[in-house]
Amino acid sequence: MVAATATSSYQNHTFFSNFLSSSPNSNLFPLHLRCLKRQSLTSDVTAARIRCKAALGSTETKLQKKSQYDIENLTIWLLKQEQAGNIDAELTIVLSSISLACKQIASLLQRSSIINLTGAHGTINIQGEDQKKLDVISNELFCNCLRSCGRTGIIASEEEDVPVAVEETYSGNYIVVFDPIDGSANIDTSLTTGSIFGIYGPDEQCLVDIDDNSTLDQEKQKCVTSVCQPGSNLLAAGYCLYSSSVVFTLSIGKGVFAFTLDPSHGEFVLTHENIEIPKLGKIYSFNEGNYDLWDEKLKKYLSHLRLPGSNGKPYSGRYIGCLVGEIHRMLLYGGIYGNPKNKNSKNGNLRLLYECAPMSYLVEQAGGKATDGHQRILDIKPEEVHQRTPIFIGSPDEVEKLQTFLA
Ligand SMILES: O=C(COP(=O)(O)O)[C@@H](O)[C@H](O)[C@H](O)COP(=O)(O)O
Ligand SMILES: [Mg+2]
Numbered sequence: 001m002v003a004a005t006a007t008s009s010y011q012n013h014t015f016f017s018n019f020l021s022s023s024p025n026s027n028l029f030p031l032h033l034r035c036l037k038r039q040s041l042t043s044d045v046t047a048a049r050i051r052c053k054a055a056l057g058s059t060e061t062k063l064q065k066k067s068q069y070d071i072e073n074l075t076i077w078l079l080k081q082e083q084a085g086n087i088d089a090e091l092t093i094v095l096s097s098i099s100l101a102c103k104q105i106a107s108l109l110q111r112s113s114i115i116n117l118t119g120a121h122g123t124i125n126i127q128g129e130d131q132k133k134l135d136v137i138s139n140e141l142f143c144n145c146l147r148s149c150g151r152t153g154i155i156a157s158e159e160e161d162v163p164v165a166v167e168e169t170y171s172g173n174y175i176v177v178f179d180p181i182d183g184s185a186n187i188d189t190s191l192t193t194g195s196i197f198g199i200y201g202p203d204e205q206c207l208v209d210i211d212d213n214s215t216l217d218q219e220k221q222k223c224v225t226s227v228c229q230p231g232s233n234l235l236a237a238g239y240c241l242y243s244s245s246v247v248f249t250l251s252i253g254k255g256v257f258a259f260t261l262d263p264s265h266g267e268f269v270l271t272h273e274n275i276e277i278p279k280l281g282k283i284y285s286f287n288e289g290n291y292d293l294w295d296e297k298l299k300k301y302l303s304h305l306r307l308p309g310s311n312g313k314p315y316s317g318r319y320i321g322c323l324v325g326e327i328h329r330m331l332l333y334g335g336i337y338g339n340p341k342n343k344n345s346k347n348g349n350l351r352l353l354y355e356c357a358p359m360s361y362l363v364e365q366a367g368g369k370a371t372d373g374h375q376r377i378l379d380i381k382p383e384e385v386h387q388r389t390p391i392f393i394g395s396p397d398e399v400e401k402l403q404t405f406l407a
């Protein structure tokens with residue numbers, strides 16, 4: 001009896017699949033035949049599920065999830081977002097060109113000791129930092145990719161004195177701000193580094209065309225005004241982590257998604273969907289070398305973290321010296337990162353426009369919080385391109401707890 005049923009199910013399947021493949025349009029089938037076809041395929045799927053269950057010991061729920069063999073790369077993901085109306089075609093191109101710059105940087109970083117790309121460049125940027133060779137080269141790579149994609153109007157970078165308008169022949173509308181290599185002090189020791197970027201639309205108030213009589217100063221001023229937008233105006237932001245894996249993490253205002261570079265074929269593959277930061281975490285990341293320079297309220301907060309908690313253990317301290325690394329860990333494990341003001345540096349040492357704002361946007365998109373101690377980072381409108389700001393960023397409950405200490 002059992003054998004007979006199995007045979008007839010097999011025959012049904014063979015018969016109808018032959019029938020289907022010989023027919024130009026299955027929609028022309030009489031209704032009852034189409035129903036039979038569906039039943040037969042459904043019973044096949046059920047049988048396959050049972051076989052998988054037995055083989056893998058998995059539950060029904062697991063089988064209904066995405067298969068481990070389903071691969072989605074960044075390009076396909078971006079095109080799907082475009083199709084869904086979440087971004088326009090121009091932004092897709094800008095994001096794709098940034099991912100290309102990141103791949104190039106990742107490759108240079110990996111070979112830096114071999115191809116003589118470690119060490120100082122011998123120049124100083126406008127903020128007084130000694131530039132590494134790769135600070136300068138990565139900046140060039142970002143600029144080239146953004147220029148040649150033809151969709152960028154103005155770029156502002158940690159390594160450029162002032163924002164730069166893209167030449168007319170190439171230019172588009174988007175404004176891109178970036179830190180080409182974050183944590184560049186880590187390059188020579190092969191430790192974690194990253195790239196950070198944020199994308200704005202054109203600032204409505206700055207759409208006044210520069211006529212032929214505009215002076216260079218007027219043009220520069222227009223660029224500065226255009227890029228100095230609060231983080232709340234960001235259309236997209238992300239970072240690329242260069243570590244034991246290369247991870248391109250992105251938000252277009254609808255959650256946070258991360259794509260890991262598969263070096264065997266050079267594609268960013270979707271590996272972390274809709275990242276949600278844990279509400280609480282057990283890790284704090286502050287440069288405690290500055291402890292004596294902090295204000296008393298902050299010292300009390302740090303002392304509190306060092307006391308045993310409900311589990312009998314204090315928080316763990318972790319500090320890599322690269323904002324991208326700290327934020328990546330925090331998005332996955334939770335916790336808090338701080339780069340506060342201190343007696344020697346009244347605004348801390350991170351830059352609002354191309355470090356703090358894009359990271360705050362990502363962390364908020366993942367359900368976290370970011371503040372300068374008084375106000376939300378995303379609400380601060382920069383006055384200057386390289387303006388610095390104190391920042392506390394991370395799991396929502398951890399940031400709220402800190403705020404009660406600072407109040
Ligand atoms: O990497 C950083 C500096 O960025 P940069 O390399 O200049 O792009 C930051 O993320 C560091 O974490 C931070 O500046 C370290 O500050 P200190 O610990 O030295 O105060
Ligand atoms: Mg720097």
Ligand SMILES: [Mg+2]
Nearest residue numbers: 179181182183
């Ligand atoms: Mg940086």
Ligand SMILES: [Mg+2]
Nearest residue numbers: 158179181182
């Ligand atoms: Mg940098």
